[in-house]
Amino acid sequence: MGAKERFDLTGKTALVTGGSRGIGKGIAVALAEHGADVAIVYHSATPQAQQVADAIKKLGRKAWIFQQDLAKTTELHALADKVWAEAGKVDVLVNNAGIAYLERFNQIPYEHWRHTMAVNLDAPFFLSQRFAERMIAAGIRGRIINLSSKNGFVAEAGLAHYNATKGGLELLTQSLAIELGVHGITVNTIAPGCIETEIGGEFDIDVDKFLKYYYEHVPLEHRFGKVEECVGAVIYLASSAGSYTTGQHIIMDGGVLAEQVPRMQFMKPYSNTIKQGKQP
Template identity: 45%
Template sequence: MTGVAIITGSESGIGRATAVVLAEAGFDIGITVHRDREKAEQTAEEVRAAGRRAEIRPLDLTELPGAAEVVDELADALGGLDVLVNCAGTGISTPVIDTSYQDWRRVLAVDLDGPFLCAQRAARRMIAAGRGGRIINITSVHETAPRVGAGAYCAAKGGLGLLTKVMAQELGAHGITVNSVAPGEIATPMTGQEDQDPHGIRRPGVPLGRPGAAHEVAAVVATLAGPAGSYVTGASWTVDGGMLLMGPQAGSHLESDDWRS
């Protein structure tokens, strides 16, 4: 398997793990960096160690619509585009009534507007090339499940989940599959668990008893990007250790009101 994959938010966390696993699968990799150039260079080094090419470009999804041009810049630099993984994301922990419009718009820009514009550009290139392609959106279990204090994040991820399904309908005729991968709690910088082994962190309310690791999400992305994912489209792949299974049971076993804050 060879080709070109662009992964937004690939300087760390799930994006970095995805860049490495797709490089190992035979893809040249387009990497985007928001804050930490050194970490992006480390991602590129891992890609090159797998024998693939890597290109890095800056990306700030609050600077829209222009920021989405990074898709074309990386595709031009690498000679095409076969897979786009929308992984860049952000969030806040603020009750809806206290969320400022500025914060609301920032989360929606990064988590919904940006993926829309990047996917749009990717789809246009894939259609023009006539070889099909794969678009994979990293959403969250909060694509479908609400969380107190995460109104903006949940709204954005829910929107991206439905956008994924509409694009799957519209792009299927061109041989382009569009899917989402919905992680639960993953040990990454975004959850304040960078460089931690999730096997040492207890989560009694999760059937597997721990958070996930970035490479466990990346493995599912790789499946969707590879030959095994050729007839999968419009689907949401939950990678949460069974978290969503606990709904009513978790609720009936809560012993305090701590969840309200």
């Protein structure tokens, strides 16, 4: 297999939830750039969903859009059946849609807890359940890729519900990986740190102070990540390059989780001179 074929998705059909904007949009277009036909599920923004479909078609690929509130979890098996019927099959399922509320643990209302659970954890579960069933019946060695977060590994204050869903998604991913492995279906997560999208845009915080603090604590160039910096991992997991990778997570957080206590900022200014110690 040549270098190009390793990442080629020609003949594959992918479904991306929350594909009308942000990371999901980037993933949908990147999958098409690598040869896949792509269906997207969107919540309500039909013009934006249509724009993504147009971009996919411009690349010479087939595109479908499906309007669905993923919080309506009892409708999701039927959604999967509808997508399968219209697209013919799904080889790659990307559970990308997600939401977050920022509020203190003791102030989380029932509705926000349930809504976060429904979109971030229930929807990936029920969609994976139905699509896996269909992939197995069709003999498709499919791929399931779940959008987790660095918050699936380390908690962030004000996001107890979000953290819980992403931590749950990590273990759900491992559970599916070990049960679906026998069918040749891989299940993995990608776990971004802060990426420039609209999520969290309505959080009630002092944005300038937060950004200053956050940037200080990102080892890689003190910045947010960009959507295009998330999509390569999805292409890897969806293509034959990732065919022996399952039950794993790929964290892309600019090194945030790699650091314990940021002692470096209390040291003297950076010097590029290597101290000459005694050679062994």
